[in-house]
Amino acid sequence: SGSGDPTVTSAVCYKGEKSVLGIKEDILVTLTDYKSGAGHMDLVGTGALKIDCKAHSFTKSGQEIKVDLSDCLDKAIEESDVKYCSDQDAISVTVKDKSAPFPISTQLTKVACGGDDQVVV
Numbered sequence: 001s002g003s004g005d006p007t008v009t010s011a012v013c014y015k016g017e018k019s020v021l022g023i024k025e026d027i028l029v030t031l032t033d034y035k036s037g038a039g040h041m042d043l044v045g046t047g048a049l050k051i052d053c054k055a056h057s058f059t060k061s062g063q064e065i066k067v068d069l070s071d072c073l074d075k076a077i078e079e080s081d082v083k084y085c086s087d088q089d090a091i092s093v094t095v096k097d098k099s100a101p102f103p104i105s106t107q108l109t110k111v112a113c114g115g116d117d118q119v120v121v
Contacts, residue, residue: 002087003062008034014091014108020100023048029082029091029108037061043069049077049097049104060084065091081105 006012012031017024025047032040038059045051051073058067065082080103081094094105 002085004086005037005060006031006034006084006086006089008032008039011113013111013113015111016093016106016108017047018104018106020102020104025049025095025104025106027051027093027106027108029093030113034060041065041067043067043093045095049095050074051077051095058082 008031014029014031015027017026019025025045027043027045030042030044032042032055038057040055041058042055043051043053053069053072056067056069056072058065060066063083063085065084067082076098078096078098080096081092083092084090085092085107088107089110091108092105093108094103096103
């Protein structure tokens, strides 16, 4: 909930994981900058989907984050939805594997960037 803007004075990281039917995915989003409704982000996933999207421009309106990741996602994966929830200071990510019958959604919580909690690819 909440449609406020994230505070990004230096890199801000959000991490989460999701397991569905024994398939696990760890996802890390790093907001590298954000100002006046636009910024840059990295989205990295390790596990079944292998996502490695770095330095992508995004815009934010309300909760909705619009980012085109088509150039860095496996052709079998569609980025469905990214939202920033200011009340929880969290990011919700939904991705769809075209071979799976349903999308995979998870909430990412704020973590220290570069720490042991960060996903390394």
